[in-house]
Amino acid sequence: MKLPSHLYLDEKNIPYEALSFSPETEKGAANVAHALGFSERQAVKTLIFQVDTGERVLVMLGGDQNAVSGNLKKAIGSRNIQMAAPDVVKETTGYIIGSIPAFHWQPENFRSFLEASLLNEPILGTGGGQWGEEIMITPENLVKASRAIVVNLTDRERAVFLNSEG
Template sequence: MKVLPAHEYLNQHSIPYEIKTFSSETEKGAANVAAALGFRERQMIKTLIFETGEGEQLLVMVGADQHIKSGKLKKAAGSRNIKMASPEKVLEVTGYRIGSIPPFCWQPEGFRTIIEASLLDEDILGVGAGEWGNEILITPEQLVKASKAVPYDIVQPAE
């Protein structure tokens, strides 16, 4: 089994996790990963990079079936002006291409990470390992610890 930087990071910090793999032919998207691995969409995490008007980048984690509510994210970020980072900016900031960005192992000190608070109610979550076809299964508590994420209510209410 290939050991990726995200695995090394978790091993170094004694954070328990499980490795799952799926076909690299799987169409991109957390919902497709959930289907490939037999999980609910909510359990597979979208790792998104946003930029504030002040020039700060943020990592934001939500379930594959969740949609961020702009006003809630602005409040959580403390910025009135926030937008998704371009694919080029994401690669520059994280070192990873959109599609399998691990939510830990690459952030400089002080980099802010936000996780949708309702995800803490799940038994297990899946996050990208940095290479398409590789997923890390981890408990919400361990994900918060690994990513130094702060929980906020940032999604639109379920219909």
Template structure:
């Protein structure tokens, strides 16, 4: 198994997790990771980087089958103007390319992270380990601890 910075971070902080791998040929997207690993889409997390009108970047975590409601995210972020960061900005801010951004191990002090509150009801969640084909399985409480995420209701209600 290849050790990645995300694994080292969790080990250093004594946070339990499991490593899963899938084919690097798998089409990008958390829903495809869920299918490859045999999990429900809700359990595989999209780690998204947003920028506020004030120039702050935020990490936002939602399930692969969830869609962010703009008004709820603006309220959670405390900004009326918020947009997805460009791929170039994501790489500059995180050091990772879109597709396998770990939600911990790279953030400077004070970097804000938001997690969709309903995800805390899941038994296990999967997050990117920083390299496509590698996934970290972690329980929601440990994910919140590792990422310093604040839970908010930010998604559209399920139909």
């Protein structure tokens, strides 16, 4: 079965592997990682945040990671951000929370952010758009597919924007 996320990657000639897991699996990145036999860090959480300007952004973190609030606010460029409500997520992405693909649904100027440490992983898993379907993709190809801005969201001691570390 080819989902819109698969068709998008095929069209862009971006390599990936489509994997399936039981739709009975309990929701959550850790459970998907366990079901497919990879680390929780490699299971990418796709989170939608709302900015006070009305902008919505995608934030991608490893399944075992949480963003440092200050880093996230600095990356987005606003102190007034919040997680989007489920209905806003559906309106923004076309998907319900739990298997939002990291790509293919974003309008042209939509901003997506990827936690920099994920570039150190050999492979990442992201939702295919339907619970039970996962897309395995290299970090570099995930950045390419999602047009992500790579930023440090998890380490308080390091600069948010990598090129500003000197």
